[in-house]
Amino acid sequence: MSKVMLENHPRKPLFAALMSALLPGFGQLYNGEINKAIWVYVSFAILAIPMGIVIALYLPSSLMMFALVMALVAVLGVWLFGIVDAWRGAAKQSEYHLKSWQSSGMYVLVLVLFGFLALPLLTNYVRFHQVESFRIPSGSMSPTIVRGDFLFADKRYSCAGCKQAVQRGDIVVFANPNNRTLYYIKRVIALPEDHVQIRGNEIFVNGQSLLTESDQSQLVITESLGDKRWKVQWDASKASQGLEMVVPAGEVFVLGDNRSASNDSRTFGTVPLQDLVGKARQVWLSLAEDGVRWGRLGKVLN
Amino acid sequence: MQKDKQQELDAMLSEDCLQVPDGFAQRVMQEIQASQQVDKPSFVSQGLQWFALAGGFLLGAQQLLSFVFGVWLATTVAG
Numbered sequence: 001m002s003k004v005m006l007e008n009h010p011r012k013p014l015f016a017a018l019m020s021a022l023l024p025g026f027g028q029l030y031n032g033e034i035n036k037a038i039w040v041y042v043s044f045a046i047l048a049i050p051m052g053i054v055i056a057l058y059l060p061s062s063l064m065m066f067a068l069v070m071a072l073v074a075v076l077g078v079w080l081f082g083i084v085d086a087w088r089g090a091a092k093q094s095e096y097h098l099k100s101w102q103s104s105g106m107y108v109l110v111l112v113l114f115g116f117l118a119l120p121l122l123t124n125y126v127r128f129h130q131v132e133s134f135r136i137p138s139g140s141m142s143p144t145i146v147r148g149d150f151l152f153a154d155k156r157y158s159c160a161g162c163k164q165a166v167q168r169g170d171i172v173v174f175a176n177p178n179n180r181t182l183y184y185i186k187r188v189i190a191l192p193e194d195h196v197q198i199r200g201n202e203i204f205v206n207g208q209s210l211l212t213e214s215d216q217s218q219l220v221i222t223e224s225l226g227d228k229r230w231k232v233q234w235d236a237s238k239a240s241q242g243l244e245m246v247v248p249a250g251e252v253f254v255l256g257d258n259r260s261a262s263n264d265s266r267t268f269g270t271v272p273l274q275d276l277v278g279k280a281r282q283v284w285l286s287l288a289e290d291g292v293r294w295g296r297l298g299k300v301l302n
Numbered sequence: 303m304q305k306d307k308q309q310e311l312d313a314m315l316s317e318d319c320l321q322v323p324d325g326f327a328q329r330v331m332q333e334i335q336a337s338q339q340v341d342k343p344s345f346v347s348q349g350l351q352w353f354a355l356a357g358g359f360l361l362g363a364q365q366l367l368s369f370v371f372g373v374w375l376a377t378t379v380a381g
Contacts, residue, residue, distance in 0.1 A: 007337065018355060022362040045369075053373065068373060075370055115362045123365075123372040135376035150376050173379065182380035263381050284374075 009098050011090035020086035023115040024079055027086025029107070032099050036089075040082045041114060045122060048075035053130050057154060061300040064152060065284045068131070129155050132278060134173055134183065140256035140263065141185055143220075143231050144171065144301065148293070150285040151301065153278030166191065166252060166273060168205065169228030171280040171301050174254070174271050185280060186254035186264050187230070190247045192273070198243040198266070201234045201259065235260035252276070 011031055020027030025041030028034075052071025056064045136149040145151065153173045157164045166172070168188055176182040190196045190205050197204040201221060202211050210223035219234045234240065238260040247253045251270035256262025265271065286296035368375070 015355070018359065022355075022359045023366070049369065049373070072370070072374070079366075079370070111358060111362065115365055119365050119369040123369045127372055131373055133374055133376040135378045137378060138381050140381055152373075176380065183377060184381045185379045 007097070009096050011093040011096050013087045013090040016086040016090035017083050020082040021079075023111060024082040025114075026107075026110065027082065028089065029110060030102075031086060031089040031093060032096070032102065033089060036085070040078065040085070044075060044078045044082065045114075045118065048078055050122060050126060050130075053126055057130060057156065061281045062298065064282045065298050068152070068284075127155075131155060132173075133284070134185065134280075136185065140258050140261060141171070141187070142258040142261075143233060144187075144257045145185065145280070145283070146286065146293075146296070148287040149283050149296065150287075151280050151283045153280050155278045157279045158273055158276040164279065166276060167226075167228075168194075169225040169230070172252075172254065172276050173278045173280060175275040175277065176268065177271055177275065178268050180275070183277070184263075186256050186262070188252050189225075189255050189265075190253035192247055192249045192251055194247045194253065196243065196245055196247060196253050198240065200242075201240050203255070230257060232257045232259050241266065 016027040016030050018027075019030050020040075023041070024044040025037040025039075028037035028040055049071055052067060052074060056067035056071065059067055132153050132155055134151055134153055136145050136151065137147060139147045154164065156162045157172075158166045166188055168191060170188045171185065172188055173183055173185050176184050189203060189210075195204075195206050201219075202209055203223065204210070205225070210225060211221060212224045212229065213222040214220070217236070219236055221232050221234070223230055223232055232255075240259070243266060245253075247270055251272050253265045253270050255264045255266070280301045282301060283296050283299040286293035286299075
């Protein structure tokens, strides 16, 4: 046993607390509590956020925001617990002899592996493969999604091994076919090899009209496909261009719900299936110029 | 057998005690006190520790906050 390990190295509570604030479980490691350090870190990194998100994605869309808020509360709770516990643990150890594994190199290795490597990997995994939040700056999907909305999109969608295939009526986030650095959000109207016709403000898919109801001005229209229903709006001052086409294999036809003010498949053409990145599920925040649109919080989109 | 052991013990007790070297007790107490003393790191070493923690804290805090609030950080949709 080395001389260093025999000497007294009392634990500093502030040091321990800061280490835990930097990386949950790190302060416990400083206090020599390996088992507790592992549990705090695992609870923070895996049980709180990723597991909370998995649960949120399997719940009905209306409960998704609530589940994600609970996951956020859980992770903040674990973080705070780690800091307080590290402080208390250090305060009890005014006499402490270093363990054989407690060295500066070990601390650096743990911080690099679990702080700078594992956490970013987990963050990216969640954002690219599970849930991502999007901010909507345009009104092309009005009245369904308005400018200032923030929504969650389910990323387990339209991918190899995913359980969710693209369906007509889905609101999707996709990469613009002409500029793949830009994300767009529109509604899928037609699937591969569907026959699409646009006559005035009426859409036909495989010969079936989507028009279900319209107001007297015929500018706000209810459309439906299967069990999905949504409202779209037209601008009488802008003439609607007619269109007739068969959607190519492997691609989808998308339209914005604000039909007269939307840059969609009528302009940039159909969208390859592999460019669909997620299905919009729920609005979690909506900011107007004069404040929050409280009535839109939690609005289910699909 | 028991009588033999008794005789052995009697013989040991009649012998003189071991001679403890001079200053032995003093030296033992000094070692005990020295091992209990707090090892105060140098000012430079302490400063480097706090500097490393502060620097790592700033870098690590960014990763940590990105993890905690990752789901809520919104990507902007163009259209």
